[in-house]
Amino acid sequence: MATATAIELELETAHGAGHDGHDDHGHADHPPTSTGLNSRKMLMWLFLASDCMFFGTLISTYISTRNRSIELGTPPYPNEIFDIPYTSVSAFVLLMSSLTMVLALSAIQRGDNRGLRIWIAATALLGAIFVGGQFFEFTSFAHEGLTLSSNIFGSSFYVLTGFHGAHVTIGVAWLMSLLFVSLRGGLPPEHAADVEIAGLYWHFVDIVWIVIFTLVYLIPYADGPEGAVEAVPEAFLRVLTIGERFLTALPI
Amino acid sequence: MTDHATAHAEMAPHEAAHASNQTYVRIAFILAVITIVEVAIYYLPSVRPILVPALLILSIAKFIMVVGFFMHLKFDHRLYRFMFAAGLVLTLGVYLAALAMFWTSNYAPPLPAA
Amino acid sequence: MASIAQPRIHAPALPRPKAAPSGLWSWLTTVDHKRIAVLYGVTAFIFFLVGGLEALLIRAQLTRPENNIVDAQRYNELFTMHGTTMIFLVVMPLSVALFNLVVPLQLGARDVAFPRLNGFSYWTFLAGAAILNIPVLFALPEVFIRIAGVAWTNFFGSGLLTTVKTFFDFWPFPWFNGWPFAQYVPDQGWYGYAPLTERLFSGREIDFWALGLQVLGVASMAGAFNFIVTIINLRAPGMTMMRMPIFSWATLITSILIVMAFPAITIALVLLTFDRFGGTMFYRAFSLVDGTLVTAGGDPMLWQHLFWIFGHPEVYILILPAFGLVSEIIPVFSRKPLFGYAVMVYAIAAIAFLGFGVWVHHMFTTGIGPTPTAAFAAATMLIAIPTGVKILNWAATMWGGSLSFTTAMLFAVGLVSQFVIGGLSGVMHAVVPVDTQHNDSYFVVAHFHYVLFGGSIFALLGALYFYWPKVFGKLLDERLGKLHFWLTFLGFNLTFFPMHFLGLAGMPRRYSTYSFESGWWFWNVIATIGALFIAASVLVFLINVLRTAQSKQEVGPNPWDAGTLEWAIPSPPPVYNFRIIPLVTHRDQLWHDKYDRHQEAHGRPDGLADAIVELDQHPERAAVGVAELEAQAEEGSIHLPNPSYYPLLCGIGIFLLAFGLLINNPHFQLGFFGIPIVSGIGFVLLVTSIYGWSFEPAG
């Protein structure tokens, strides 16, 4: 293991070897890069761009079959089973955890260790409450007969929200690890990037829930209140139909 | 993409203008209010005709505020902005097209005769 | 853990190793991009041989009508594993091997941005490849022994066949049913259409395929993130994006395609895994309830969309690295800079971007409706424009150049000519009424072999000849190389050109045999003969490799007199690549330094003047002198990342995690309270390794 190819020198660390992971070189500044940007933070932004596609795929899968269980008459139906007030509260909890997260970052940047620990702990706690809330939501839905295999709604609902819940769980574990490191004195202000990167992940998980909350829970379902039925696809399709008519009218 | 090699000037992104804690709390307050409005209009019969667009617009507003302020994208390097926006726009483009195809096709699988 | 104990020394306390340390552990724990490149390359080449063997069996079966070398089931398994192997275990990892080898060197960097993540990519790739191929490992020998048994019986009468049969039906371990895993070879085709992959219609084999591909996806994405950051952040000073070598551009854009396309298939496979393990019904329109079919609500079209949303970008993931390599090789052997560099960059970007908007051209025959059909047909034809631009630019690069047809150049020019054929049949598919005829016929098989073999594989083989001296310090033999090229070229065209005729004559793909009356016998014989030529060419290549390994030659830094930075340093490069990071003022920096530095006028735009002044003040940073300086530089040491065994442990963890799900089956129960213990061990190993990794000093 310790076949140390590692030999160190100040000369040109700049474009030298990478600097992944938890570098405890203790320099505040990340090694200079071509763009001057922190490579790990860039990695996180790229991951989030790609995660858009992950969640985009899952959310689209859900939307493509949004009303199908109702149309096919295979209960339980989403509009009957959802408990909007309950989910609103947990959506609110997750939203507020974004505030505590950003306050944690602000604390470490100011060198306020106590604040950092308090806000990270608060964020992890709010995240845990969200996951716990989701666990109880799932259990109560299961009691009402909604399972992965009860109907297509059960399949797509559980997999989508479960995938998001797994993201939150990983985030909570990450935050707890940061808290642990900070308590051991391992998070000086120079390491603010560690908190910033975890924060980016955390906020992303939050915005995904903003989208899910609207598209899955709030927008009414097929036999919901009139006028709201499939308003989005309707409007979208109207545009497409106009386009199609225009095309077929062309003398070609 | 443009040329970033010489952009050594932007050495420390942290030094970019950051919002203060007060701003963060204010943003969180607005987010909370929007959430309350979302849930409220869900229950208001009079809003029904425009419920869906209203909900979409409100959640887009929340999305933009979290990304812009809490994730600092509003103040951060434009390369980050480009990366995230590219991922998001590509996802939207691909899946709106895909969903259009799902919405135009009728899902009515004929049951095979017994 | 050894490397935690190791202090962070900022003084040149440790002696700089003269040569890279050797031994098994140094390979298992390596984070050096050049070694990871070799690991990728060797693994991919082994799978090239496996996939080739499968292809030969397919060709053997199709040589004559109503042949019976393998049965229909084995035939399905052969084409499935052949396709999956060639795409995910040969072309992709060979491209990644070249990314690893070339990109950091071209950029003037000492390694990639995240060296351990790079190691992780490789070990995870190996885990996925192993999962996919475990059944093949057992099934292929069985196929061969059975064939031998049949042949024996044909020639010498009965006897051996029964012996062989009993041999296979006997297995000393009662908890296995027959040969382990041999009955689990995936057989549903490389795009795994639902509902064939549902439990109702398939067995355990789909799980090997689905889990293997998910693991491979993780590996590809990890590598791609790494290369994007490396290319954006670790360029040598002065190397602006538009001064960056074109292969690095191809790598950057391919990596962007990977991180944006793989999520679609990963989720598609996750949904499939849920359908198979969790009772969901994403792709299942019907369920079997008490013996009657009831509507379930799932949709096989969902799979097709998700698969091809990944699938078409994937074909550009396979070809863009090849385009990048050819764009490096052709200028060197034409003694001219690449024609229209900027346009080439834009063309790659345009191809990649449009590549996300054409996936439905694989679904024209599903009856998806006139509007989508028209829109996607038009978009597909559009892609031919940037592709044509690239062809033109390669031709223009060669135009008026002083050409030397080395093996590398032959393969590069081979790509240009063969890819045109494949591109043209691609445009034919874009014409929907025509595609309705082509779809699922041998015409499509001809198309994608012209682009994949005539395109990707030709370029990768050429790149092996081109970069071999950089990796091993020795030139591959040119005479054998030319034989290799001409055998490949001849065999390739003999094999695949007749498939156009076969397809137009109506021969469907994926059928294990055809009738005497069909009239397809003749061209099938030709195709099989061609396949034998290709096999011979691979043998010639292997001989070449062995001969070269024994030769005592030593090449200098720049045997081809090429222009990019990787040729500034000795061959093979020292562990740290560049002792002194060169200053970059031009695209082909070495050519500039060597041939027209003196003509440089000051006061040029785009900051060039400053860079040139800086270069004048620091003559030691001129790329052309880097290798000479290497020899005289005083003892010192250079910061390099420590080796680490966490990437390997993560890979093992992921392997066990997936493998546990696979062996926890009716034939082989290994569970504890319903939890597959092997998966549990894998999970724990993975999580602890991630923590160990995070707290290990990057060093």
Ligand code: HEM
């Ligand atoms: C000029 C550019 C290209 C065009 C217009 C094009 C067009 C098409 C079309 C329309 C199909 C569907 C045929 C059918 O199944 O009926 C197809 C299939 C295919 N193409 Fe291309 N293509 C192009 C380039 C490429 C490249 C660069 C690759 C890979 C390196 C590639 C690999 C494939 C493969 C593997 C299939 C078969 C997929 C299957 O198994 O069904 N194509 N192409």
Ligand SMILES: [Cu+2]
């Ligand atoms: Cu395609």
